[in-house]
Amino acid sequence: MVDLFHNLALGFGVAFSPINLMLCLIGALVGTLVGVLPGIGTIATVAMLLPITFGLPPVGALIMLAGIYYGAQYGGSTTSILVNIPGEATSVVTTLDGHQMAKQGRAGPALAIAAIGSFFAGCVATVLIAVLGAPLTKLALAFGPAEYFSLMVLGLIFAVVLAKGSVLKAIAMIVFGLLLSMVGSDIETGASRMAFNIPELADGLGFATVAMGVFGFAEIIRNLDAGAEMNRDLVQQKITGLMPTRKDLVDSTPPILRGTVLGSILGILPGGGAVIASFAAYTLEKKLAKDPKRFGRGAIEGVAAPESANNAAAQTSFIPLLTLGIPPNAVMALMVGAMTIHGIVPGPQVMQKQPDLVWGMIASMWIGNLMLIIINLPLVGIWVRLLRVPYRLMFPSIVIFCAIGIYSVNNAPVDVILAGVFGLVGYWLIKHDFEPAPLLLGMVLGPLMEENLRRALLISRGDWSVFLTRPLSAVLLAISLGLLVLTVLPTLRAKRDEVFTESEN
């Protein structure tokens, strides 16, 4: 306990330095700004804004990125409520009741409850990260290469279970990602793999390049298909009375609590984190409600629960990253990319060697959430105005901004072309109903998996049974197998599909 307070004090000491406060504020603001733009999800936002953190010191860069991340989350819920376009997957369910509330002229309370729920969840999750961080790091030290490999298999299986649509297709996307990660130089022998003598490929495909192509450019191209003038159901009346009534607060307190708990648990699991958390929280509220018919017609519980759940999950998903060095979802994968650029290898060592960095970031999450609630409620008017910018002007601007962003990562024009190619690949994936998020996760975990697989087999002298004879690894593999079997089973499949279809209509 003393350790905990000591660590948090250290963290707040770092995060409260004026420059870091400033970075946190800018990150949260810019994140919200981009997150509000429809058609740009959290992943694309983080990928797009990655370059603006390059010139900063590592602590500042991570604080800013974390700010961008939850700013984007928050921006996503704003568009869900006001325009009925979820800015990203985690706020899909928020559209159901949030937009209905907005239509009834209660956009203000909906936004306020979303912000309050997110803030509360953020507080709890911050404490949870601080509490769980140290013991999990100790656990991580007991992990050998075999255990790491099995853990990553489990993570990928979770990503499959939590992805929507066909299980086979999700697995195929992961393997596609693993294959893409093989491009570049081999870690051990230095042999050039599948690089076709293109010097820019010698270092492998960058995450940011692929992410921007598959999530940024592909989204733009797809939106253009629908005609630039998307059907925007923007709430036209002026938003008055931001503050929720006493009844709203009383009604939404239990959902916020339940959403926070559910989100925190689901966020730690590798795989889907925030997305599934919001779906699950919404479904739970609907099941518990005395009058489930109110849901979808502007029930405040339907905003409070998923918003707190996705924010809790978004933050607790930092736990596997900071303690084990394994990114649990695509956004965290980009964080790994960002850390590597700053010369930090995420994992148990970081927590011990650079405590100021880890705890500074954890503390800044709390501060960031506080800032979001303070700055965003008054700024809602600006966000609404931003939403009125027609798409025909917005899309070329996003293209240019993305192109400049990718170029500035390595100053390599080839990267820009590659991102364009991956944009077309992403467009193709969308047309064939393949989900791109598992692809990115596979791509990030690929090198880690290969390295640990190689090491485990080298230590066991080529004996593949090492994954089953080491107890921890066997348990992890057994869980993955069990999950996979459960997902394919018809009854659970139907349930899983139900959860996802519910969110779409």
Add this chain to the structure above:
Amino acid sequence: MAETVGHSLDQTQSGTERHISGPINVLILAVAPQIFQFLWSLALLILGMATKNPLQVLADHIVAFATALRWFGWALTFLPDLVPTAISALFSWKSSLLTPVFAKIGGAPPETWLVLTYSYPLLIVGALTFWLKPRCTQDYYGGIALMALALFALWASSDLQGMHGFSFGAGTAPRMFACLLLALGAGIAVIGLSSNGPNVAAYHWRGPVFVSLGIISFAITIRPLGLVLSAFASFMISALGSKETKWMEALIVGAFLTLGCSLLFPYALGLPFQLFPRFLIQ
């Protein structure tokens, strides 16, 4: 990765026509790497860069197709031995069991390998597609494209060392993942054949073409022309991607965006960008 360019463009076209065009697109996909290499060498020749003669490239590929066909007949006589050894050969570099096979084809040029591992299997799949009626074209062609990708990766990693002793070589993991993807792609294609599902959604050409052109023009011009011209030009090109673009409006927004970017990236963020064309600075 040069391959993906040709590949994804083929795919972009594949949905626009109806049923009969599907198998033809698979056939085109099967020879896409060869076509791409030919066009690439042609383009380099026109640009005046010293490279392989395009006709030579074409001839090499045609020879490769013929050689590979001869080997198919030759391999058929070997079939009982070949299947088990071929599986082990995926993971072990020139396993001793395969010595007779490698003695014959070991020194083959990469073009022949490409035909053997990529083109012929896909040509067969494409030919089969004429007969089959996939019930869910979205899954069927999706699966086939993943198979194509896996086969191509198998070829691209064929020059890498496999297992030696109990330690992995550089090529082991890529081949392992490629085989896995091949199996998954085949599984998806089979599901697309047998169970009902949605067909491929219509592709539109306008958005993808102009957005891609905008991106390419940015990549080509950023070095010689600098940020200002390059960003503005690609803004205008990508703006063509939508029918609703109004010219005056786009010009004004483009100019302001360019101004904003030229202030933000080099000055506010301190990233090394050259703003104006090189020849103006000198």
